[in-house]
Amino acid sequence: MSSDLTTDLRRPTAGGSARARRAGSRSLVGIILIIFLAFFLVPVIWLLLSGTKSAQALTNQGPFTAGTFADLQANWNALMTFQDGAVATWMGNSVLYAGAALIISLLVSMPAGYALAKLQFKGRRPLLLATLVVMLMPATSLVLPIFLEMNVVGLVNTPLSVILPYSFFPFGVYLAYIYYSTALPGEILEAATIDGCGPWGTFWRVVLPLSTPVVALVGFFSFVQNWNNFFLPFVMLPRSEAYPMQVGLSQMLASTPTFNPVVGASAEVSPPELVLATLVSIAPVLLIFIVAQRYLVTGLTAGATKG
């Protein structure tokens, strides 16, 4: 939009007062953008700073000052000893659940998206439509039904009870489908067939090596969604040792006096510890966000012609 200014001058109404009004509306727009910038970022900045404070400093010191390294260390140690290292266990569980589901959903959704986009078979269109419908349904709407099902087959309280439902990821199939229908020219497949590749050979040797962008995108969405899932593991995994971090957080919340006066003075978790726990719980996702930022933004603005 570099031509904004030049075209403005050509506007028939562009008199001096109009230009002044435009400058005014421009700074108003700037102010609005900055207010929202604060709205979106201030909580994150506060979260990054507050884990470095002692409980007193958290209430007395200014909200945007950093604490000391010693306090951060103390909070960290307290966090790691909470219920004999429960936090490490929960983080490990989160990695296991989200990681296993990530691998399965990639293995499942890439071939499926490819077939829906490039192969002809009976029932292709109904399957595509059904995938779209389930993709648009909120994942939470299936949580209690899946629980009732798992309860019958006796899988409740096992890691599989969350990994398998996590692996069903219609959005991943949809992303793969879109990618293969728009970015994979049919001629490449033709050439592979002429060179003697069967359908599997074509997929493994020709299609998959060209799929890095969509593999990364599907992997990202699958991981983030499952990492952050609360409802399903909350319902499926009643034992503390099996909690993922998200559910573990709610247990820590219950042991924090600020939010649960019943705990009283014998409280196990101090507020800055809980802040640090929250930060730890999102650290992997936040890291991926920052490392992959450019990539993600382009991915999400899929269909974009230019940045």
Added chain:
Amino acid sequence: MTDQVTVPAGSQRLAGSRRGSLVGWAFVTPFVILFVLFGLVPVIYSLYLAFTNRSGAGVGLANFAKAIDDFRFWPAVQHVAIFTIIWLVLLAVLVVGLTLVIHRIARRRTKAFIRFAYYIPGALAGASSVLLWLFLLDPSVSPVSWLLRLTGAETFQQVVSSERLPVIFALIAFWTGAGGWILVLYGALNTIPTEVMEAAKVDGAGPIRSAIQIELPMIRKSIVYMLILTLAAGTQLFVEPQLVSQASFGIVPNDYSVNQLAYVFAFGQNDFNGSAAISVLLLVVAVVGAALFVWRGKLFEAE
């Protein structure tokens, strides 16, 4: 795409043949299995539970009647409805407005920075974002305690008073989700050909007029997509009230939302049939919204 040659596309090479059909199915089978196990079977089993009693005998609509007559049902529906409406309005007004404004920023770097900064809260979802907001809403530690006092609340208990909750939940949901939607709408705006916008400017359309007459109609589909998904997601409210209920020392009941009530039916009262009935009601909302969009919206006519 520059390589549009007239050779038959790869998609045609196996068309119609039995072998082609088999190959296609081989590729989708793992997905279909997961679809059946975690999409279809749970829904069918919930339907079965919803229409039967504990011993498996058909009871017609009795479970639905019981759930709807429950004294907690309508308040929960009301809570969820108010929350969802506020959330929808926030998204419809602010996300659309912000996207239009960001799209007009002249400097590419500023534009990219703002898009990414707004998206960062998307990394926090579920329990993490609720926990962070519990702190933000507690005047004794909040970085914006002056703002909370301005609204007339001195203590955490006053901040999370029941009449404020729908606004609070909507704010949390907006905070985590808005950036992602801005990116989606931004992508839609980018598909409008530059010539169209240039022509509008030459014709004397200012930013507001071209927004209303060109940009909004052209990204209408993406806006509807956002609103339908939000409507369906809003009815599912669970983690926010669940944690706030835990943290507010019972000020917020643990049957605040419809999904929570379904949870209480299953785990508190051991009534899986009643729980299934509520789940089925919620499923209907989700399926109808999604199906309407797929069939009427035509967003996915990629072929």
